[in-house]
Structures are given as structure tokens and as C-alpha cells.
Amino acid sequence: MLYFDTPLPSSAPASIGLNITRSGVGAAALRVESNPDFAKLFYSTALAAQASNRDITIQMRGITSGYLTIDRIWLAAAE
Numbered sequence: 001m002l003y004f005d006t007p008l009p010s011s012a013p014a015s016i017g018l019n020i021t022r023s024g025v026g027a028a029a030l031r032v033e034s035n036p037d038f039a040k041l042f043y044s045t046a047l048a049a050q051a052s053n054r055d056i057t058i059q060m061r062g063i064t065s066g067y068l069t070i071d072r073i074w075l076a077a078a079e
Contacts, residue, residue, distance in 0.1 A: 004028070018062070022066040028060050028068045029069055030064075030069070031064055042070065052078060056073055058074075
């Protein structure tokens with residue numbers, strides 16, 4: 001589970017046909033057992049972002065237990 005400091009408006013997923021039941025909590029899900037290699041890469045990318053004070057972009061597609069499902073992550077280039 002990943003929490004965001006700014007929650008996504010519940011109308012945003014609905015506008016593209018996704019029905020989330022956990023709106024307003026500012027969280028998204030990543031099922032480690034579904035793709036352990038991606039989970040490791042996701043974690044290492046998030047740690048690299050924190051260590052280097054860089055932003056990340058996270059794509060979410062689909063629903064997991066009422067939360068948006070994390071699908072991809074990108075690390076911003078170093079300045």
C-alpha cells in the first residue's frame with residue numbers, strides 16, 4: 001500500500017470507468033505476490049527517489065481491493 005499526501009479526487013477514476021471504493025484515503029495498492037519482480041523494482045525506485053531527492057511518477061490502472069492498482073513507476077532525471 002502506498003499513501004499520497006494529496007488524495008486523488010474520487011471523480012477522476014470514475015471519469016474513466018473505474019469504480020474505487022476506497023476513495024479519499026490517498027492510497028494505491030501493489031500486490032507483491034502478483035509480480036514480485038515489479039514489486040522489487042518499484043521499491044528500489046522509490047528508495048532511489050528518496051535518497052536522491054527526486055520525484056517519481058506512478059501510473060495506476062485497474063482496481064485491487066477497492067484501491068487503484070499501481071502499474072508503473074518512473075524516476076525523474078537528476079538535475
